[in-house]
Amino acid sequence: MNTFLHDVANDIIQKYGTNLSRIAVVFPNKRASLFLNQYLAKSVDKPLWSPAYITISDLFRQHSTKVVADPIKLICDLHKSFNEVTMLNESLDHFYGWGELLLSDFDDVDKNMGNPQLIFSNLKDIHELDNLEYLTSDQLVALKRFFSNFSEEQDSELKRRFLQLWSNIELIYNDFKKRLARQNIAYEGMLYREVAELRDIEFKYDLYIFVGFNMMHKAELAICDKLRAIGKAKFYWDFDRYYMPKEKESEIDQEAGRYVASYLRNYPNEFDNHDPAIYNHFTEPKAITFVSSATENIQGRYVSHWLQQGRRMEDGSQTAIILCNEGLLQTVIHSLPSTYSDISGEKELKVNVTTGYPLQQSPVSTFVKSLFLLQTEGYKADLRKYRWYWVKKVLGHPYSAYLSENIHELLIKLNDRPRVLLQKEELGDDEGTQLLFKPVEGNEAICSWICEVLQYLGIAVAKQMNNRQEALDPLLQESLFRMYTLMNRLLSLIQSGDLSVDVMTLQSLLQQLIASTAIPFHGEPIIGVQVMGVLETRNLDFKHVLILSCNEGNMPKGVNDASFIPYSIRKANELTTIDNKVNIYAYYFYRLLQRAQDVTILYNNACNDGQKGEMSRFMLQLLVESNHPIRRENLNAGQTPLSLMSAGIKKDENVMKVLDGMEKISPSALGVYLRCQLRFYYQYIAGIKQPDNQEEEIDNRIFGNIFHRAAELLYLPYTERGNRIELEDLQQIKKDELALKRLIDRAFKEEFFNSSANEQVEYNGLQLITRQVILSYMKNLIELDMKKAPFFVIGTEKEIDLWYNIKVGSAERRINLYGKIDRLDRTVQDELQIIDYKTGRASKSMVFGSVDEIFTPKSVDKHADYYLQAMLYALMVSEDTKINPNKRAVSPSLLFIQSTFNNDYNPILAINKKEITDIADYKDVFTEEVMRLVAEILNPDNNFEPTAETHRCTNCPYRQICKSSEKC
Incomplete structure (x- = not known):
C-alpha cells in the first residue's frame, strides 16, 4: 500500500518532470514537506530540482508587508482602542481576559471574510434584531433570549461594561485595525483578509500545488480562487470513500468528509476521485484494538510493551505514537526501549519526537x-x-x-x-x-x-x-x-x-x-518511530498506529463556544462554530486510520482528576458504524503496590543499640508511645525529624510556643523577685493592653521571627490575627488567675527530672524521666500546683475512673497523654527535695486556655471525679504504671506496632512512610 504523499510525489513527477524549481507545494503544516521531499527523491533516478515547500500561512505572509505581532502586543493595542472608543478607562489587568476573546473573534471574522458591519451591528437595542432578515425565526428567538440577560434596567457593573463593549464593537474593530496598520503589524486574520482582498497579487511561483487540506477559511479559498483563475493552482485532496457524503439517504453520513466534499466541486482533484487504489482503504482489513486504562501514566508505560509486539520497531517511520494528551510526552519518552532485536542482531531504536518538550x-x-x-x-x-x-x-x-x-x-x-x-x-x-x-x-x-x-x-x-x-x-x-x-x-x-x-x-x-x-527536539524527522500530536499527523500515513488518551475532551479537543458573537450570528455569517471544530477533528481521526493496518487506541476509563472516563465519540462511531472487528482489552498494572514499610518494627540489634543507650525519656515521648508505637520508633529511635513548617504562617506548634513564651514573660518579674501576686496586680496587668502586646511581640520575635528584641518586624494579615488571638488568650489566663489570687509563682519553664530503677527482663535499668514545667505555683494555703498550658480545646470525654486507664492506648483520644504528663510533673516536684523540702501537697492541673470562657472551669485534674489535691495519694499506682510502660518500651521482645486507631494517622507527620496510613 502506498501512502498519500507517495502517490502525490509520483503524480507530480509524471506531470511536471524533474525541474520543480518554479513550483510551490502548499501544506497545512511543515512536517509533511519532509516526507514528500523524500518520496520525490525516490521517484527518480536522476538529479531533481525540488519545489518550494510553504505553509498556507507562509503564502499569505509572502504577499504582505505587515508582520504578525505576538499575542501580548496585540492585546495591549486592543486595550488602547477599547478605552479610546468606549472612554471607560478599563485597566489592562481587567481587560486582558476579554481581550483574548475579542481578538479571537476579530481573527475569525477576518479569516472568514465576514461583513463586520453586519456582524457587529448594535445588538444592544433588541428591536434591531427584527430587521435581520437573513436570520431564521428560530435564530431570532435564540438571540432575543440571549440578549434579554443584558437589559439596561439591570445595574450590574459587569453587564454594563459588556453592553458598552457590544455597543461599540464595530468602532473598536476599526480603530484597532487602523492602530495596527500605523505600526505595520497585524493579527493573522487581518493579514489574511488584506491579502485576500488585493486586486492584483504578483505571485512568486509559476504553480501552487495545494496538498492535503481539509477545512479552509474563506480568505484561504479566496487566494485559491485567484490562483485558479490565472491557471496557477492545482489540488490534491486526501480522503477516503468511507467517510465522504453518501449518495443514498439510507447510508450513514460521516462528518469527517464534509469539507473536502464541498471543495471538490470548485477545486477539482488532480487524482481520480473514484480511484480505489487511492481512496478506498478504510474498509480494507485492519487489526483494531481498544484498550481501557485506569490512569493516564499507565498508558505511557504501555508504549514499550506495544512497540515490542510484531514489527512495530523494525518498521521505524511507519510506526506512530499519537498523543491526544501531550502531557503524556515525558512518560512516553522515559518508557521507550533503547534497543530492539531483529535477524541481524540488536539495534538502537531511533525515535523522532515532533511535539516539542514543554x-x-x-x-x-x-x-x-x-x-x-x-x-x-x-x-x-x-x-x-x-x-x-x-x-x-x-x-x-x-x-x-x-x-x-x-x-x-x-x-x-x-x-x-x-x-x-x-x-x-x-x-x-x-x-x-x-x-x-x-x-x-x-x-x-x-x-x-x-x-x-x-x-x-x-x-x-x-x-x-x-x-x-x-x-x-x-x-x-x-x-x-x-x-x-x-x-x-x-x-x-x-x-x-x-x-x-x-x-x-x-x-x-x-x-x-x-x-x-x-x-524543539533535534533529530532526523523522517527516520524512526514517530511520536507526535494529533495536528502533526496531517497528510502522513502509518502502518502501525498507537493513539494514547483518546478520551472525549481530547479527541475532539475540548471545544467551546466562548465568544462575544452568539452561535446564531456565527452560523448565519458562516463563521467558525463548534460544529466546524468537531468536523475537523473527525477528519483527523479517520484520515489517520484510513491507510493503517495495525491500530491500537487507548483511553482512560477513570472518572477522576478531571477525566470523565468516556472514550471518544469517534471510537464509539467505529464500534457502531464500521464493519471492522474491534478487540476490547483492559490495561492493568500487573503488579502489587509495594508497601513502603512493614506493619511493625522488630527490635533488632540496631534498634536495641539505640534503646540501650537511652538514659532519658520525656513524658511527651511516653505520650507518643501510647498514641502510636510506630510513631515513637520514627521519632525517637530512627531519629526522623518532623518537617519544619514550610509556610510563613503559624502552625499549632509555633502558636503554642509563642503563647508559652508570652505567659512566661508575663510572670517572670514576680518569679525573680518572689513577690506574692495580688488581685490588684492582675487587674492592673489586664488593663495595660500595650504592655501585654509588647510581651507578645517579644515572644513572636523569639519563637517565630527568630530575630532580636530590638529588631523591627512586620506582621502580615494572618499573623496579626494570630497576635490578637494570643492577646485574648493572655487575658483569659489573667482572668482565671484572678479567681485564685493571691498566690506565688515559684518558677516558669522550670526543668525537672526523676530517676527510676526499672526492671527489664532479668536486668535492671536506671532511667531518668525529665521535662519542663510551664508554671509552678504556691498557694497561700502552702500547697504547690503544677500548671501545664494547653492552647487547644479540652475534650469533654477527658474523664478517667482510675490511674491505670490513663495508660491504655485507647484513652489517648481523651487526652490521657496530657494527664500522664501533668501527673508525672507533679510526682517529680513532690519527690524533689530542693523544690519541695517541706513535702507540700502537689496538685496537677491542665489549663486549656480556650475553655477558660466557662465560668465553672476547673483546671485541676481529677480521678473518678475526685480532684487530685495531692499527687502523693496516687504515687504507688502511678509509679507502677510508669515503670511498666517504660519497661515495655525497653523490652527487646516487644515490636513497635502501628496504632489500631487509624484515624490518628490523618495528622501524623510520618503517615507517608507508614503502611498503616494506607488504611485511613
Whole structure:
C-alpha cells in the first residue's frame, strides 16, 4: 500500500518532470514537506530540482508587508482602542481576559471574510434584531433570549461594561485595525483578509500545488480562487470513500468528509476521485484494538510493551505514537526501549519526537517562578529584608548552585537558625549571590533582573561544564535560551509602554507564555518511530498506529463556544462554530486510520482528576458504524503496590543499640508511645525529624510556643523577685493592653521571627490575627488567675527530672524521666500546683475512673497523654527535695486556655471525679504504671506496632512512610 504523499510525489513527477524549481507545494503544516521531499527523491533516478515547500500561512505572509505581532502586543493595542472608543478607562489587568476573546473573534471574522458591519451591528437595542432578515425565526428567538440577560434596567457593573463593549464593537474593530496598520503589524486574520482582498497579487511561483487540506477559511479559498483563475493552482485532496457524503439517504453520513466534499466541486482533484487504489482503504482489513486504562501514566508505560509486539520497531517511520494528551510526552519518552532485536542482531531504536518538550516541565520554569516570587512575595521593600520561605525556595533550586559555589554552605548556615526575615547582607557576598538577592521593584526591573540572572546562569553553566570537560546539557541550554527569549520579549513590551499591568497580571501572563512554549527536539524527522500530536499527523500515513488518551475532551479537543458573537450570528455569517471544530477533528481521526493496518487506541476509563472516563465519540462511531472487528482489552498494572514499610518494627540489634543507650525519656515521648508505637520508633529511635513548617504562617506548634513564651514573660518579674501576686496586680496587668502586646511581640520575635528584641518586624494579615488571638488568650489566663489570687509563682519553664530503677527482663535499668514545667505555683494555703498550658480545646470525654486507664492506648483520644504528663510533673516536684523540702501537697492541673470562657472551669485534674489535691495519694499506682510502660518500651521482645486507631494517622507527620496510613 502506498501512502498519500507517495502517490502525490509520483503524480507530480509524471506531470511536471524533474525541474520543480518554479513550483510551490502548499501544506497545512511543515512536517509533511519532509516526507514528500523524500518520496520525490525516490521517484527518480536522476538529479531533481525540488519545489518550494510553504505553509498556507507562509503564502499569505509572502504577499504582505505587515508582520504578525505576538499575542501580548496585540492585546495591549486592543486595550488602547477599547478605552479610546468606549472612554471607560478599563485597566489592562481587567481587560486582558476579554481581550483574548475579542481578538479571537476579530481573527475569525477576518479569516472568514465576514461583513463586520453586519456582524457587529448594535445588538444592544433588541428591536434591531427584527430587521435581520437573513436570520431564521428560530435564530431570532435564540438571540432575543440571549440578549434579554443584558437589559439596561439591570445595574450590574459587569453587564454594563459588556453592553458598552457590544455597543461599540464595530468602532473598536476599526480603530484597532487602523492602530495596527500605523505600526505595520497585524493579527493573522487581518493579514489574511488584506491579502485576500488585493486586486492584483504578483505571485512568486509559476504553480501552487495545494496538498492535503481539509477545512479552509474563506480568505484561504479566496487566494485559491485567484490562483485558479490565472491557471496557477492545482489540488490534491486526501480522503477516503468511507467517510465522504453518501449518495443514498439510507447510508450513514460521516462528518469527517464534509469539507473536502464541498471543495471538490470548485477545486477539482488532480487524482481520480473514484480511484480505489487511492481512496478506498478504510474498509480494507485492519487489526483494531481498544484498550481501557485506569490512569493516564499507565498508558505511557504501555508504549514499550506495544512497540515490542510484531514489527512495530523494525518498521521505524511507519510506526506512530499519537498523543491526544501531550502531557503524556515525558512518560512516553522515559518508557521507550533503547534497543530492539531483529535477524541481524540488536539495534538502537531511533525515535523522532515532533511535539516539542514543554518549557513548563523544565527546571528553568520553576527557577524563574521562584525568582519572580522572591522579588514580589519574598521581599519586604519597607524593611529591606527577604522572607526566609522564599529565600529557601531559590537557594534550594538546583540551578542556584551554578550561580555560586557557596550556595550549599549558605543554605546549611541559614537552616541552622531559620528566621522569617533576612537582611541582604546575610545572603552571601560573592558575585552570584549578590545578583541573586539584588532587590528590584516594578515590572520592568523584575523582568530585566530575571534576564540578567538567566544570562549569568548560561555563562556559569558553560564555564563549569568546560572545567569538568563535560558536554553541555542540551535541554538545559535550549530551555535557558527559550526562557531568556520569552523574558526579553516581555521586557521590551514593558519598556515600550505597551504592557502596563500590575505584578499579579504580569505573573499570570508569564505562566501563560511558559505553558504555551515548547522546546524543539533535534533529530532526523523522517527516520524512526514517530511520536507526535494529533495536528502533526496531517497528510502522513502509518502502518502501525498507537493513539494514547483518546478520551472525549481530547479527541475532539475540548471545544467551546466562548465568544462575544452568539452561535446564531456565527452560523448565519458562516463563521467558525463548534460544529466546524468537531468536523475537523473527525477528519483527523479517520484520515489517520484510513491507510493503517495495525491500530491500537487507548483511553482512560477513570472518572477522576478531571477525566470523565468516556472514550471518544469517534471510537464509539467505529464500534457502531464500521464493519471492522474491534478487540476490547483492559490495561492493568500487573503488579502489587509495594508497601513502603512493614506493619511493625522488630527490635533488632540496631534498634536495641539505640534503646540501650537511652538514659532519658520525656513524658511527651511516653505520650507518643501510647498514641502510636510506630510513631515513637520514627521519632525517637530512627531519629526522623518532623518537617519544619514550610509556610510563613503559624502552625499549632509555633502558636503554642509563642503563647508559652508570652505567659512566661508575663510572670517572670514576680518569679525573680518572689513577690506574692495580688488581685490588684492582675487587674492592673489586664488593663495595660500595650504592655501585654509588647510581651507578645517579644515572644513572636523569639519563637517565630527568630530575630532580636530590638529588631523591627512586620506582621502580615494572618499573623496579626494570630497576635490578637494570643492577646485574648493572655487575658483569659489573667482572668482565671484572678479567681485564685493571691498566690506565688515559684518558677516558669522550670526543668525537672526523676530517676527510676526499672526492671527489664532479668536486668535492671536506671532511667531518668525529665521535662519542663510551664508554671509552678504556691498557694497561700502552702500547697504547690503544677500548671501545664494547653492552647487547644479540652475534650469533654477527658474523664478517667482510675490511674491505670490513663495508660491504655485507647484513652489517648481523651487526652490521657496530657494527664500522664501533668501527673508525672507533679510526682517529680513532690519527690524533689530542693523544690519541695517541706513535702507540700502537689496538685496537677491542665489549663486549656480556650475553655477558660466557662465560668465553672476547673483546671485541676481529677480521678473518678475526685480532684487530685495531692499527687502523693496516687504515687504507688502511678509509679507502677510508669515503670511498666517504660519497661515495655525497653523490652527487646516487644515490636513497635502501628496504632489500631487509624484515624490518628490523618495528622501524623510520618503517615507517608507508614503502611498503616494506607488504611485511613
